[in-house]
Amino acid sequence: MSRVARFAARDPGVAARITGFLAHLRAHGFGLGVAEAETALRALEHVCAADPEMTRRALKAVCAGSADEVTRFDEFYDAFWLNDGRVRLRVTADATSARSDLVRAPGVDEDRATGTATGRIESPDDGGGGETDAEGSGRLIASGRRNLMTTDLREVVSPADVAEAEAVAERLGRALRDHRSRRRKAARRGRAVDLRRTIRKSLGTGGEPLRLERRTRPDRPVRVTALCDVSGSMAVYARPFLAFLSGLMRADPDTDAYLFHTRLVRIADALRETDALRALNRLSLLADGFGGGSCIGASLDHFSRSYARRLVNGRTVVLILSDGYDSADPEEVGAALARIRRRGCRIIWLNPLKGWKGYEPVARGMAAALPHLDLFAPATTLADLAALEPELVRL
Amino acid sequence: MNDWRALQDGLAGQGYIAAPDLAMALHLSISLGRPLLLEGAAGVGKTEVARALAAAEGTRLIRLQCYEGLDAAHAIYEWNYQKQLLAIRAAAEDGETGTAVERRIFSEEFLLERPLLQAIRQPEAPVLLIDEIDRADEEFEAYLLEVLSDFQITVPELGTIAARSIPRVVLTSNGTRDLSDALRRRCMYAHVAYPDRETELTILHARAPEVEARLAAQIVGFVQAIRRERLEKVPGVAEMLDFAAAVGGLGVADLSTDPAVLHATMATLLKTEGDRAAIPPEVAARLVGRAA
Numbered sequence: 093m094s095r096v097a098r099f100a101a102r103d104p105g106v107a108a109r110i111t112g113f114l115a116h117l118r119a120h121g122f123g124l125g126v127a128e129a130e131t132a133l134r135a136l137e138h139v140c141a142a143d144p145e146m147t148r149r150a151l152k153a154v155c156a157g158s159a160d161e162v163t164r165f166d167e168f169y170d171a172f173w174l175n176d177g178r179v180r181l182r183v184t185a186d187a188t189s190a191r192s193d194l195v196r197a198p199g200v201d202e203d204r205a206t207g208t209a210t211g212r213i214e215s216p217d218d219g220g221g222g223e224t225d226a227e228g229s230g231r232l233i234a235s236g237r238r239n240l241m242t243t244d245l246r247e248v249v250s251p252a253d254v255a256e257a258e259a260v261a262e263r264l265g266r267a268l269r270d271h272r273s274r275r276r277k278a279a280r281r282g283r284a285v286d287l288r289r290t291i292r293k294s295l296g297t298g299g300e301p302l303r304l305e306r307r308t309r310p311d312r313p314v315r316v317t318a319l320c321d322v323s324g325s326m327a328v329y330a331r332p333f334l335a336f337l338s339g340l341m342r343a344d345p346d347t348d349a350y351l352f353h354t355r356l357v358r359i360a361d362a363l364r365e366t367d368a369l370r371a372l373n374r375l376s377l378l379a380d381g382f383g384g385g386s387c388i389g390a391s392l393d394h395f396s397r398s399y400a401r402r403l404v405n406g407r408t409v410v411l412i413l414s415d416g417y418d419s420a421d422p423e424e425v426g427a428a429l430a431r432i433r434r435r436g437c438r439i440i441w442l443n444p445l446k447g448w449k450g451y452e453p454v455a456r457g458m459a460a461a462l463p464h465l466d467l468f469a470p471a472t473t474l475a476d477l478a479a480l481e482p483e484l485v486r487l
Numbered sequence: 488m489n490d491w492r493a494l495q496d497g498l499a500g501q502g503y504i505a506a507p508d509l510a511m512a513l514h515l516s517i518s519l520g521r522p523l524l525l526e527g528a529a530g531v532g533k534t535e536v537a538r539a540l541a542a543a544e545g546t547r548l549i550r551l552q553c554y555e556g557l558d559a560a561h562a563i564y565e566w567n568y569q570k571q572l573l574a575i576r577a578a579a580e581d582g583e584t585g586t587a588v589e590r591r592i593f594s595e596e597f598l599l600e601r602p603l604l605q606a607i608r609q610p611e612a613p614v615l616l617i618d619e620i621d622r623a624d625e626e627f628e629a630y631l632l633e634v635l636s637d638f639q640i641t642v643p644e645l646g647t648i649a650a651r652s653i654p655r656v657v658l659t660s661n662g663t664r665d666l667s668d669a670l671r672r673r674c675m676y677a678h679v680a681y682p683d684r685e686t687e688l689t690i691l692h693a694r695a696p697e698v699e700a701r702l703a704a705q706i707v708g709f710v711q712a713i714r715r716e717r718l719e720k721v722p723g724v725a726e727m728l729d730f731a732a733a734v735g736g737l738g739v740a741d742l743s744t745d746p747a748v749l750h751a752t753m754a755t756l757l758k759t760e761g762d763r764a765a766i767p768p769e770v771a772a773r774l775v776g777r778a779a
Contacts, residue, residue: 123668131519138518139491139511146491146511153512157671159526159662162508162678296572346664397717402662 106141107133116172117155120164124155144173257332260478261339265316265347267484282308314407316340317348317437319356319395321414323386329444332474333413338363348403352391358399388414388457389424396431406436413442413471416458426460433464440484442471490514494543502693503532503539504686512677513540522635522656524620524671527679530723533659536679537616540655547613549654551602553623559630563640565599593644603631607638607650615654620670621663632670682724684711690724695731705742705775706731712774713756718765722756729755742775749775 110132114124132154139150148169156162278286289305297303318340320333341347341363351357392412404410410432418425433439441461445451446469453459453468462468467484471477491514498505498513505513509525513536516523525533541548551562571592578588600608606615620628634640638650658674660666682690687707691698698706710727722730733752734742742749750768757763766774 123672125672128672131521134519135515138515145507149508149511150515152508153515153675153677156678157668157674157676159678162676296568401719403664 106136110136113151113172114155117165117168120168122155122161123157128154147173257335257474258339258342260474261336261341262343264477264481264484265340265343267481276307277310279306279308279310282306284308312407313346314409315346315348315403316344316409316411317350317400317404318411318413319350319352319392321353321386321388321412322351323353323417325386325415325417326413326444329413329415329472332477333471336474336477348399350395350399352386352388352395354387354390356391356394386414386418387420388416388418389420389422389428392428392432393424396428400432400435404432404435404437408435408437410437410439411442412439413444415443415445416441416453416455416461418455418457422456422460425457426464429461429464438466439464440467440469441465442469442477442480444470444472446470490518497543498536498539499693501539501542502690503535504682504690504693505536506679506682506686509536509677509679512675516657516675517655519675520653522658522674524666524674524676525657525659525679526662526676528681528721528723529661530721530725531679531681532724533679534616534618537614537657537659540657541614544614544655546611546655547609548616549602549606549609549613550616550618552618553620553627555622555624557623557627559627561601562627562631563601563603563634564642565601566593566644567597567599571597595645598642598645603634604640604648606654607634607640607652608648609652609654612652613654615656617656617658619661620658621660621666625667628667628670632667632673635673681714681721684708687711687724687727691727691731694728695735698731698735699740702734702740702742703731706734708777709742709775710756712777713766716766716770716774718757718762719759720757720762722758726756726758743772746772 111129114122114129114132118124132151135150135154136147139146141147148166151169152162152165156165276282276284276286278289284307286305286307290301290303293303293305294301318337320330320337322330322334326333337349337359341349341360345364348360349358349363351359400410416425429439443453443458446453453462469480469483471480491511494514494517495505495507495510498510512523515521525536527533537550538548574592574597575588578591583591602615606613617631620631623631635656638653639647641647658670684707687710688703691703691707695703706727710722710730714721730752733755737748737752739745739748739752746768749771753763753766753771757766
């Protein structure tokens with residue numbers, strides 16, 4: 093089906109191609125630098141570089157740095173080295189048969205496709221020869237996904253909101269995290285002198301307490317894990333909530349954040365971006381399905397079985413921002429929360445509807461969730477969130 | 488250029504069946520002198536890689552188990568205080584001068600080597616396994632980075648100790664927290680997944696050759712089916728081997744004959760009450776039926 097990409101005769105060589113490939117990966121969010129390019133080249137010396145499968149494994153070991161990147165790597169490798177996207181594209185462009193729709197790469201826009209109808213064999217962008225960049229970018233498959241996104245969160249959240257939300261989030265984050273232990277523990281620097289240990293140590297110096305041992309109350313930082321519902325019914329509240337999440341994230345880099353609608357997406361890495369606007373841009377890429385239906389139960393269930401198992405423990409506060417309107421079985425919500433709860437964490441549910449006069453948690457999903465919550469509070473605006481501070485300190 | 492296949496065969500000779508991706512990452516990490524970072528669910532055999540590698544290469548395995556609060560004194564070196572005190576006391580009786588005593592008690596004789604220092608001072612390159620690095624604090628991770636890039640350790644009283652040989656470093660992580668990018672970038676990376684049916688059969692055959700082929704296929708099929716169920720703790724390869732040993736020990740020739748025995752042996756696979764309840768004898772029997 094696919095064959096190894098043919099490079100033009102003017103191609104400057106392996107080094108430039110590897111650099112091009114790494115640039116291609118970098119464009120898709122891999123954190124790679126010059127050092128990796130050098131490692132990749134050295135790695136290729138140790139394998140049979142003519143064998144595409146072996147090269148794939150070697151480059152994968154060098155370039156991928158997480159389980160997620162390992163799964164995505166193959167797609168990018170095919171697109172760049174095996175002319176994968178290119179071959180399919182040429183079929184689309186040349187043949188006007190009904191088959192062309194079936195073989196077209198997903199999400200590739202039309203004008204790109206017709207741009208390749210010249211019949212030339214283009215090499216993927218190798219970063220070295222500037223002449224090929226007009227059509228042959230080799231990035232078509234992955235970047236095509238961008239066109240599927242319907243909602244741009246940049247319209248939902250403005251930088252000013254982010255700044256305000258950050259201030260609130262930071263205060264809340266501090267309220268949640270500042271849990272000092274009640275006990276004191278030996279420490280190099282501390283306010284209290286540890287008499288017992290000082291006397292014990294003084295034995296070594298002939299009974300003279302030459303070194304004072306100290307004690308302090310160790311920090312027991314609490315990690316926040318936030319799950320934000322962005323389904324249709326929550327769309328109006330998405331604006332303050334997302335700003336709030338990014339603020340929370342930037343106040344404490346250990347915070348973990350997820351979006352859910354019909355499925356669960358981890359957005360922690362996107363929000364960790366130092367630049368607020370870029371963070372929101374990356375978020376827009378992830379929020380495919382934004383404003384659609386909601387499967388709270390299924391999303392929470394997925395969370396409890398995957399991420400929660402690794403990342404939620406007794407020092408975690410799970411923060412759920414949702415109105416509790418679920419299209420699926422409400423029992424699932426209760427069961428999932430019970431499972432998360434068993435990990436020893438505390439669960440806070442912030443419901444925008446609770447602020448309404450005469451609100452009763454009658455949404456069946458919400459009713460099923462209530463017995464498992466440590467705190468059930470209203471949150472419609474940033475001001476509401478700020479007002480939560482004293483409650484959170486008591487948790 | 489086919490070293491990695493040789494490596495894969497070498498590991499297989501030690502009873503470890505490595506997937507091609509893993510073998511390649513291991514080969515590169517050895518050839519380039521870079522640490523190898525292994526991630527994956529518990530029980531897929533991450534720690535076992537280092538053990539098998541050490542055995543295949545005929546070198547020592549030095550293991551550093553990480554835990555919360557692990558510090559330099561436990562990972563790198565520590566002075567043997569008790570011995571120093573005794574030496575001081577003895578020196579006082581012998582009338583030795585202060586500077587001489589000081590020089591003596593801060594010599595290598597009084598230095599306790601911990602795994603990292605031990606690893607770089609071996610005459611022959613050992614395999615250094617840093618297990619569950621995600622459990623250690625971030626400060627320790629940063630220090631580890633420094634050691635792993637320079638392979639030298641500075642002891643203030645003694646001076647800098649350079650590596651006599653560069654150890655082959657294998658780090659494992661269960662992903663309880665995200666590792667720093669700096670550490671990821673220094674390392675070759677391989678993600679270890681649960682083995683597929685074929686690979687698991689080969690593993691079972693390598694580890695327990697006495698299990699006959701038909702039963703082995705049934706055991707592996709059953710365990711693979713159980714992994715697809717929604718469980719809290721998914722059984723790993725080690726659990727599969729325990730299960731095979733339990734089945735073999737009870738002299739069962741066919742899993743489907745006696746549901747009661749099957750249910751009893753499943754204690755080796757399912758380790759929580761919830762999981763036991765999720766797979767009652769009837770479900771287990773059905774899974775066996777499908778696996779056969």
